[in-house]
Amino acid sequence: MASVSDTAASPFRGFTLREWQQHYRNAPDSLRTTLSLVMGSLSQSDNAWIYLATAEQLEAQILHLETLRAQAEGSLSTLPLFGVPFAVKDNMDIAGWPTTAACPAFAYTAETDATVIARLKAKGAIVIGKTNLDQFATGLVGTRSPFGAVANTFNPDYVSGGSSSGSASVLARGLVAFSLGTDTAGSGRVPAGFNNVIGLKPTKGWLSNTGVVPACRLNDSVSIFALTVADAQAVAHAAGGYDAADAYSRKNPHTAPVAMSPHPRFAVPDSLEFFGDALAEFEFDQALERLNSSGITLVPVDFTPFRELAEQLYYGAWVAERTVAVGEIFEESPEAMDPVVRGIVANGLNYTACDAWRAEYLRAELSRKINLTLEGFDALVVPTSPTIRTQQELVQEPVLYNSQFGIYTNFTNLADLSALALPSSLRADGLPAGITLIAPAWHDDALASFGRHWQRSLSLPLGATGRAMKSEEFMTSAPVSAASVRIAVVGAHLTGMPLNFQLTSRNAVRVEQTTTAATYKLYALANTQPPKPGLVRAEGGSAIIVELWDIPLARFGEFVAEIPAPLGIGSLELADGRIVKGFICEPWATGEATDITAFGGWRSYIQSLKSPVKS
Structure with missing residues (x-):
């Protein structure tokens, strides 16, 4: 791989979305100049x-x-990604550009x-x-490409991880914003772990696969690499959404929580395998x-069920x-x-249609066991990869070592789970180590909410840029999710109060304590059980x-249906000017309150009711 010193460094190298947005606010007419510097x-x-984009395409x-x-x-309010440069794995179509899937003989020019x-x-x-990839997205190593093996951004003797090797590399070096x-099988997570960046593996079907060369259509997910969790989450929401053209x-x-509970519970595998990599084992224990x-x-x-399902992806009929796809x-x-x-790919010819149905039955059974195991937990935490290998080692054992990389990733899509790969530390040998959080489908925002806090708690550089995460990024609050309703509670639904379960049982999560604007009166209502305010x-x-x-969002209606008169839900003004949904009371009820x-x-x-009355 060419040294990054071969060309003039961009002044925007390693910019986060927040920094890009600030740049264009300060220099709104610099679009051409900025992108020229990036391309140069x-x-x-x-x-x-x-x-790389031609001058005409740019x-x-x-x-x-x-x-x-x-x-x-x-x-620019409707263009949150205005002028932000990004890279795309070369198994996705861009109109007028070639798509190769890292196989020149397969190449075609995309129409849309x-x-x-x-x-x-x-x-x-x-x-x-x-960007470069393991050919036809088949591999977790980043070495199976006629365009050459993509080197690890921390040590070129080691593999970058795959199959999304190029996308992780250019992002880790700060050449693009995302x-x-x-x-x-882990192609959006293993390269993230090996290059010290965020890897978001969204819920299957959230990001459309229309225009993506399939590897395994039943399990494929477009994934996102970013320098911060906040950026990965923002990109996912910009790119995601239902697409009728994708079957x-x-x-x-909108039934899943959008954040984690105040006191999360994480499942951890009862037995862990690191294939003799003592540094990887040590760093996971530290995490x-x-x-x-x-x-x-x-x-x-x-x-056990996680491991058994992981083995199915490459050693069962699923390979067919x-x-x-090819x-x-x-x-x-x-x-x-x-x-x-x-x-x-040739191994797929060894299986019959009967084998395929047996594999699907086994997948369903193991998936049910996995999802039942995860009930009551906010996430499963695993090493992103149990080990890392040099490029020379991969030449000697290309299949075995690839398989080792996937023992904590291969089961995820088969079991319809969401996942977020997070940096956790730098090993004694200078290579990155990472953890991955895995949760049920549609828990993507909940994983991101924790990932934000996790990343803020570390002092790691952003990718391989050597840049630290700026303090302004720490202060970036999580956006109000379109998948939820933010509601203000004032009485019996407060934390620890008798009706709080009506929120927690519906996967609601506490955001913060604050105050209303100074324009409200609070009454203790008469004859209510449990006691309620208005x-x-x-x-x-x-x-x-x-x-x-x-x-x-989908649980809001049933929550409101349980609210008795004279209470209801309206719009409340908070002290900082925000308007949120919240409990209100009909004025007639205050007469006896x-x-x-x-x-x-x-x-x-x-x-005050519990305090003894002083004489």
């Missing part, structure tokens, strides 16, 4: 790239983006953008190149200690799905394929303490 910092001899995107800005009357690319462009992002990969796309049911010391409850669980190139020009990839907007009011909770505004909140009033 890239090297054609860097084999992490398969294809200009076409700039013109389109300028049109979008004009339509928005100059405002993949759905995820179109959605990101619509938010203002600029794609500047397509990059897209794909993940079928495996699906709508978010568990950090989790435990931060208040996470760690509980060992039987890892790769044979179907199709004509394997049948007509097998010599054009990477020998290791060709051998794996909040009324009125002259002469005060700021009243409330808790904010995020309740999944006790005005307790002076207490400032329900807890203080309840405590």
